[in-house]
Amino acid sequence: MNRRVVITAAAAITPIGNTREQIVKSLANGTSGVKPLRDDELLSKYIHSRVYGTVDYPIEFDFDRKYRKTMGPVSFYACQVVKDLLSKAGLAQEFLSSGRLGVAFGSIHGSPSMQRNIYSTLLEENSTKTGSISAVDYLKSMVHTTAVNITKMFHITGRVLSSSTACTTSSQSVGFGYEMVKYGLQDAMICGGADEYDLTTVAVFDNLLAGSTAYNDRPHLTPRPFDADRDGLVVAEGAGAVLLEEYEFAKNRGADIIGEVIGFSCNNNGGDLILPNLEGITQVIRVGLENAGIGPESVDFVSAHATATKMGDVLEAQAIERVYGKSAPVTGLKSYIGHTMAACGIIETIFTLYMMETGFIAPTLHLDNIDPRCAGINHVRRLTESPIRTAAVQNFAFGGVNTSLIVKAFQA
């Protein structure tokens, strides 16, 4: 069985907006969603990187308590994007509960704010009252909390996959969801990822000397993928989801088709858990193209992982150069919103779909002086009106996990 898999709806919450219109406008205008890091009573005063990709607009979460009671902040994001997704998709409730619709959705580690509640109880002086750990704290904080809160809220009864592979979490969600539909295990999959505001993630990158610090007084000028003056990544919050459907199923129900997934690859560097690996990245890009049955010349847009770290960008540029040379236009979309962690793959896929639909390619922001070591590829440096027919979205994660997703403008 080898079925076509189409994308029939998309929804996102990002630092540059949660509607298609807002996101397209921000990408076209070069608007950054990076803001000053929020102050809090925890670690913020110790953190050097004082910038954050921030969702600072109001979101009206209209969920009954029976759903809210098992949701941490990350699940609010997840359920909200899926609610938006399903309202666009128009699937019948009968299908949602048919067992033929599955969910592939994850976050990097559940809800860290809920986990902090648990730990703070245990760390209270003279505390013997484990009863003050709520019965639902685990449900709110567990690694698969996003996926199962989605299934609960929308009565979805198919397969559940909750990838939690750091920055490849949601690209794996889409890729594995694609394979489930392609090979007939499900007729449709809701795929995505989410991460909430979390200072511990910022602290981790801060301690690894990987967070941006030189633009604390000008947050909107960082991160700067591939730029000679880049100084690290900017952690961000957000969520995204797409609905994948088997083509005939989507066509028969009259769904609007906004794109097609034609290939996916995932590998591991088989070694260091932090350092990027040129061979691993190059291989995942090549295998993605092979899986899609196309050559590099067919790709007219590459969404680079491009976190703006010193080493990561160089190795990614080298890998892209090896495979594509200067043929494919390349943009680092994190320059608009920072690094949304588990959500980065899905958000960058959705940005790519929106650009595909609208007919333009957004440039990498702040790419004023290309790092000579990153110069061997076709950087997009200004807004380009050009149709994207086939795009590659690549993501790499701590743990040495790499993914490449190939999406195509839909043609019947």
Next chain:
Amino acid sequence: MTRQEIQKEVYRIFREEFEIEDPGPDDDLKDMHGFDSIDAIELFIELEKMLQISLDQEIKKEAMLHIRTVNQICDYVAQFLPEQEPSQPGTIRK
């Protein structure tokens, strides 16, 4: 604490913690108001705060098997209260 006071406090918990407004005293909370096992566990925590005691796990397990209504919850709470003087009208007595 009188039976009336217990009931008032239980209704407050239902309203504030479970967003269930004024269930009938003999309503089946599960069937009529979607009160599930997670809610029951949360209710024990609230009752422990209210009574300022720590309930034994076996007692909780037993209660979860049988308690279905607000009236039953009030009866359950009443058994943990100290005996009151008979001169106090409406007081719960064991």
